[in-house]
């Protein structure tokens with residue numbers, strides 16, 4: 001008997017070790033060899049951690065974004081922060097060219113800045129490209145198997161459910177709620193300015209984050225928005241915990257167990273809060289908001305014959321609510337922060353954008369038609385998203401062998417397009433690529449860039465951001481209302497330091513001096 005047990009355990013151990021060996025050594029080596037045979041080079045990886053040690057070494061060697069006093073502006077903003085945050089990408093591009101491979105742990109990446117190949121990838125709409133599987137594993141508590149991290153038929157079904165609710169026509173109907181919520185935040189700012197003798201110094205990031213959470217909560221949860229707000233507060237805490245494990249290397253996470261326990265606890269709380277709202281909805285379903293759409297998507301999911309898209313209704317609801325929050329809240333808030341920072345550093349553009357807002361709105365509050373006419377503000381937001389895109393990478397996993405240009409990318413490779421690098425390339429944007437110049441967007445993206453596909457703050461192809469109309473509308477509402485009520489400059493306490501924390505954010509916040517316009 002003992003002999004049988006020993007042989008079973010031994011057998012199991014051998015299978016386990018073989019699996020580990022394949023996962024950590026053989027598979028990555030095979031993928032690398034397939035790329036090398038096609039002339040693609042890259043740094044040599046170590047067995048367990050790939051190129052992470054080298055990435056950390058290069059990050060440690062570069063000087064951080066220079067400490068800036070406001071006298072140094074606007075030149076300091078032109079600083080090439082992508083080469084400070086991701087110095088290894090620049091170094092390897094110089095060494096190995098515009099398509100090179102490297103690895104984080106056992107994940108094999110193909111970094112692409114070759115514009116022809118980027119163009120081909122952005123035009124690919126097949127299901128052969130999906131979201132990297134590690135996304136749903138590493139960020140499971142935050143994303144689960146929702147629209148952001150899923151692939152194939154499950155993703156297609158979720159997209160079909162969610163996208164129509166965020167089409168431009170629907171978004172137009174949300175302008176009033178955006179105006180109301182923003183006006184209430186600005187009343188608080190106005191009171192602070194009055195109490196502080198006419199000029200107030202405000203760190204705007206937290207306020208903008210709450211504002212964005214309020215707006216998305218109202219858009220998503222309709223009349224249940226106060227419960228939505230509570231859920232979003234918890235999600236923010238969860239996101240903060242999760243971003244602690246990124247160790248500055250995209251796609252590689254390490255979390256101490258203590259953090260993991262805290263994450264599980266918050267995740268449980270959030271899931272049951274979302275399910276409570278869903279349950280109420282199922283009993284009274286006369287609302288027509290995003291939550292209702294997701295609920296209907298979840299119901300049709302159950303009835304559908306296709307077994308691969310049958311995920312439990314509860315999971316469908318919970319994961320997609322979390323995904324919408326994660327995708328839409330911080331990205332929009334951070335873009336508002338960066339836009340205001342850039343307008344504060346460029347008083348000429350601030351005055352021009354304000355003049356336009358006042359000419360269009362007069363003393364009325366903005367509506368959808370007025371927002372559409374705000375061309376200068378549109379240019380300012382596009383230029384902000386070019387210089388400071390919240391998402392650093394477009395990533396895809398090759399789910400089958402797939403050919404772009406003359407290269408066959410083997411199944412299992414993670415394709416990675418570094419958005420900020422591409423959006424600052426001089427060959428595409430001209431010699432002033434590092435400067436804030438909204439004028440370049442006067443004739444749209446086509447007029448701004450030789451290869452318009454290289455402008456991708458909202459991603460590319462069939463996975464392009466589903467909330468981009470909502471985000472642009474929200475940003476225009478927030479910025480136009482602030483411009484119409486206040487003038488602002490950068491506080492001397494502002495320290496310009498973009499940082500990578502799941503998104504590209506101002507590490508020490510944006511501190512503005514505000515006074516009544």
Ligand code: HEM
Pocket residue numbers: 147148149159162216323324327328329331332335389390391394395456457458459460461462463464465466467468470471
């Ligand atoms: C300035 C604000 C925003 C930026 C910069 C942004 C950027 C992005 C990017 C880069 C992607 C990935 C695209 C790709 O992989 O090709 C994405 C996807 C997505 N975004 Fe946004 N986003 C913003 C706001 C929003 C908002 C407000 C919402 C929702 C209310 C939203 C919902 C989504 C969803 C659901 C996806 C996944 C789409 C899919 O995979 O099919 N985003 N976004």
